[in-house]
Amino acid sequence: MKKKLDYLFKQCYYTHDDLSSYLGEKMKVTNGQNVSVHYKGTLSDGTEFDNSRNRGETLDFQLGSGRLLVGFNDAIVGMSVGETKTVNLTADEAYGQPEEKAIQRVPKTAFADDFVFEEGSTVQGNGPAGPFIAKIKGVDDDAVTLDLNHPLAGKDLTFEVELVSVNSETDS
Numbered sequence: 001m002k003k004k005l006d007y008l009f010k011q012c013y014y015t016h017d018d019l020s021s022y023l024g025e026k027m028k029v030t031n032g033q034n035v036s037v038h039y040k041g042t043l044s045d046g047t048e049f050d051n052s053r054n055r056g057e058t059l060d061f062q063l064g065s066g067r068l069l070v071g072f073n074d075a076i077v078g079m080s081v082g083e084t085k086t087v088n089l090t091a092d093e094a095y096g097q098p099e100e101k102a103i104q105r106v107p108k109t110a111f112a113d114d115f116v117f118e119e120g121s122t123v124q125g126n127g128p129a130g131p132f133i134a135k136i137k138g139v140d141d142d143a144v145t146l147d148l149n150h151p152l153a154g155k156d157l158t159f160e161v162e163l164v165s166v167n168s169e170t171d172s
Contacts, residue, residue: 034060043155069094070093081166091157104148105143123146132148
């Protein structure tokens with residue numbers, strides 16, 4: 001029996017990941033890993049603008065892929081599963097400042113005949129640069145003024161982020 005046990009022990013080896021999970025050490029996430037997070041986004045006055053828990057689904061993405069705000073991504077790097085963190089981003093770190101060139105005057109004829117123009121409402125469409133979402137800033141007899149800036153442009157943002165899970169495999 002001793003010989004058999006010696007053989008088994010000599011043939012066994014563990015990776016750092018195996019040992020750390022067995023010993024309870026928390027692994028830190030790095031760019032390139034696929035992660036799932038829950039988050040709540042609020043403005044500086046406390047107004048909530050987004051919440052993944054309210055939607056009932058996590059945000060799943062590859063860290064460092066460039067798909068998300070850099071400051072949001074960077075805050076998650078180094079977190080461990082189950083960890084929660086608060087991240088504050090200035091307007092410049094988030095969606096930037098509103099740009100005047102993103103305010104466009106569009107003829108009403110560019111919309112369907114039965115379209116109801118309401119100042120402050122959001123519209124979506126396709127323009128020369130592709131799909132867009134805009135806010136109606138003004139309406140007159142012949143045209144509509146659209147604000148094509150991101151709705152959160154010019155605003156400081158706070159995110160409460162919880163790292164829910166990590167998948168070490170990267171997208172190909």
